[in-house]
Amino acid sequence: MMRFLACLLLAAGLLPAPVGAQSRDMLADAARAFDESALRLGDDDARPIGVRKWLEPIKLGFDNPSTHPDLVRITREAVRTIAVEAGVPVVDLSASSGANFVVYFDENGVNGKAGYCFANSWWKSWAINRGELRINPTRMRDIDRCTVHEAMHAFGFNSHPHAADSILSYTHGRRALSPLDLHLIHTLYDPRLTLGMKPAPASQLACRMLGERLGAAAAAIEAVCRDRKGPTPAL
Numbered sequence: 001m002m003r004f005l006a007c008l009l010l011a012a013g014l015l016p017a018p019v020g021a022q023s024r025d026m027l028a029d030a031a032r033a034f035d036e037s038a039l040r041l042g043d044d045d046a047r048p049i050g051v052r053k054w055l056e057p058i059k060l061g062f063d064n065p066s067t068h069p070d071l072v073r074i075t076r077e078a079v080r081t082i083a084v085e086a087g088v089p090v091v092d093l094s095a096s097s098g099a100n101f102v103v104y105f106d107e108n109g110v111n112g113k114a115g116y117c118f119a120n121s122w123w124k125s126w127a128i129n130r131g132e133l134r135i136n137p138t139r140m141r142d143i144d145r146c147t148v149h150e151a152m153h154a155f156g157f158n159s160h161p162h163a164a165d166s167i168l169s170y171t172h173g174r175r176a177l178s179p180l181d182l183h184l185i186h187t188l189y190d191p192r193l194t195l196g197m198k199p200a201p202a203s204q205l206a207c208r209m210l211g212e213r214l215g216a217a218a219a220a221i222e223a224v225c226r227d228r229k230g231p232t233p234a235l
Contacts, residue, residue: 023215038159058090060093128154
């Protein structure tokens with residue numbers, strides 16, 4: 001009788017979910033965030049895409065550092081913080097000459113949007129070999145968020161998992177990397193996730209690695225990860 005009553009209360013939302021269910025839900029949310037951020041081409045083109053990431057050292061340079069020297073340190077720290085988690089070496093250059101990752105301070109905005117920050121990356125054989133950040137200095141109200149958010153895009157997280165507690169989400173208002181972001185970075189840059197791996201197997205493997213990082217039970221990992229197909233294409 002007591003077990004029956006507990007089940008009724010749980011169904012009504014009056015008791016907390018069992019720990020196992022919470023673990024599965026947390027893993028499912030993290031796996032979805034990975035799919036939406038790392039295995040989509042972008043928000044404007046949400047088709048699934050294979051694994052892309054940096055392998056070679058980043059040579060970080062600034063195109064016009066003298067215009068906003070106060071922002072050089074902030075932007076460099078944003079890039080280096082992500083690179084440390086990813087295990088990618090960073091070489092600091094005094095200018096943009098010879099750089100494969102260039103930062104521009106652009107007060108005119110991008111695509112006609114005032115205060116807009118922007119990132120881009122290019123890859124060959126799935127290895128990212130060039131990155132670009134355009135940081136609008138008029139965004140001083142949250143320049144820390146702007147630099148970290150855009151740097152994440154340049155590291156292979158092209159899209160936005162808006163439901164997740166991530167610096168990549170527009171809805172959560174993070175100004176620095178969240179615990180979930182650290183898991184996402186370590187998962188993408190784990191050597192087990194190989195360049196060009198197709199979305200479905202990449203999604204399943206990334207989910208299992210996230211399960212390991214979150215300490216999920218083996219049964220929960222199997223249930224959540226076994227049949228993943230990657231991100232859902234936009235209709």
